Amino acid sequence: MELDKMYLHLSCGGIAPKVVAAHEAALTTFAEHAMGKAVDALSAALISPDVIKACALAKQAYSVYGDDPMKVIEQRLLGALSGHIHAATALQGIEHPVLNDIGLTKPEETGVLPELQSSPMRRMQVATELKTKRQRLQQQGATS
Numbered sequence: 001m002e003l004d005k006m007y008l009h010l011s012c013g014g015i016a017p018k019v020v021a022a023h024e025a026a027l028t029t030f031a032e033h034a035m036g037k038a039v040d041a042l043s044a045a046l047i048s049p050d051v052i053k054a055c056a057l058a059k060q061a062y063s064v065y066g067d068d069p070m071k072v073i074e075q076r077l078l079g080a081l082s083g084h085i086h087a088a089t090a091l092q093g094i095e096h097p098v099l100n101d102i103g104l105t106k107p108e109e110t111g112v113l114p115e116l117q118s119s120p121m122r123r124m125q126v127a128t129e130l131k132t133k134r135q136r137l138q139q140q141g142a143t144s
Helices: 002-046 049-062 069-089 097-102 120-143
Strands: none
Touching (some): 049 069
């Protein structure tokens, strides 16, 4: 029985980090994709050539917006976005089919002995020991 338990720990020690890494990659890829879409939509909706031209002309004609109208546009947009971002991140019920499949929480690495999780060399050593013990048990079973 101890042999089976150690084999389970050995398997989990090798697989659990891969599960966590796969979850991280999937969640990061989706986040980057969603962020790219949001930035594109935001840029198209807010930063039209008309807005930039109007600010530049107001600066030229009336000396408003200081030396850099683009900086003023950035600051106003970032201020407004910051408020929206804080409000959106406070929401608990995020619903999206992809996120429902990926999951929003990091998978737990249950059943993993820390020394097996962090050391591939130790996992190889334990695998060799388990193989030797199994062979010994099989030989003893054959002779009894």
